[in-house]
Amino acid sequence: MEGDAASIWKGFLVKLGSYGLCLRSYRSVVPDESDSAAVADVVAADPNKGRCWANLPPELLRSVLRRIEVSESTWPSRKHVVACAGVCRNWRAITKEIVKTPVVSGKLTFPISLKQPGPRGFLFQCFIKRNRTTKTYHLYLNLTQALNDTGKFLLVARKCKHPTCTNYIISLNAVDISKGSSSYIGKLRSNVLGTKFTVYDGMPTHAEKTVAKSSTRLGIKQVYPRIPVGKYPVAHIAYEWRKLLCSSCPNRMQCIMDSIPASAMEP
Template identity: 40%
Template structure:
């Protein structure tokens, strides 16, 4: 749940199991795309009426909202173009739980008294409609709630004071690719980390620093990139201010057909 490194991205792999709609996130321990690496998180896709939900868990076998391994969930609208990210833990001190059925984990009778029955909304991901069916990749925007500064400890001879993180917001957008005349396709430089062309592939960059009125983010530094390297294998590389949970949730939004966006 902590933010990734600042200087270089953490390299991860996502393995997809189409049969049961399950996705597994691994920390890459070698440059090979075939090595699984260290398991981090798992997610399973469920259909909830007109909506789709991805339950995210620390346990690869126990993927239900009532589990102690439950981390959070991702919920989409009917078209699969707008997604809400929910965290099982408050993102900052004083955060209010989400209202309504979508924000609840499960009915109070179905969950252990030791496990909170609420979720906290921590992000939104939206894909722009392509009404004119113009050529090009999907366009997306992400708005995330996250601490704007990490907890600090100041040591003195008398005491150690702890300061709680201050809630902030990170706004991201997909990096615009360039049209390659010779290859006749849209291209992004994934530096060898993506090897298969796919509409799912993307890179996101910061857009606005809301702590500085009128300030703009660094639109060159890629904070998260996701892409295909095999039939059911994808790379996910992320850095600060994103956590593995946030990056994984954003990547999950790329799966599934979006007829209105491509």
């Protein structure tokens, strides 16, 4: 893990240098490759060690970050944009200002993009890898058209079967798939027959929504201490097995969303 952080940080510094950001004045905050602990400190944006990066002129910083955002439009090079948002608060604020939502830019950048409306001009091609042993389903963003494409990991779901229903816990972390994790974002509930599904969000789409059911997920409480924790239904899916009645009739799926963002309805 520390070695990966060192390689990412080195590539990030090289990327900044290629866009004209002079690093000579900030040599004190650039760690040696062998010093993994120093890399972790810089990546964590320590206030004392990272103040030189935080005090860059806003005009220069905005210009550099905008050029990075335009050039690094696809994954895996898109990771440099995410790295910029993790340097310090100033960098994060400017990066969030520059990076647009998927419906406008057509790009997936931050995890919140997965819960936002997508672009209308084209579709994101994804694929799912199923692990029968662990009962998990991994969702990946298709990067190329090759059959051996490893893709960019997006989400993971773990199947939890109960006597009256089946739940699929959805998380952003491929390792920690639990309701108590801060990476937990929601779940999919299915009835016994597998014909009716309900999608639940871990956090309310609007602050004024009432809680459907209380929970004790410490991870989400730590991230959003002022928002009540619970399960919030956002969509309902009904699947009709019409081929049971007629072999030539296709199956039909009906999806109903409880709320649709206004940006998705604009012409």
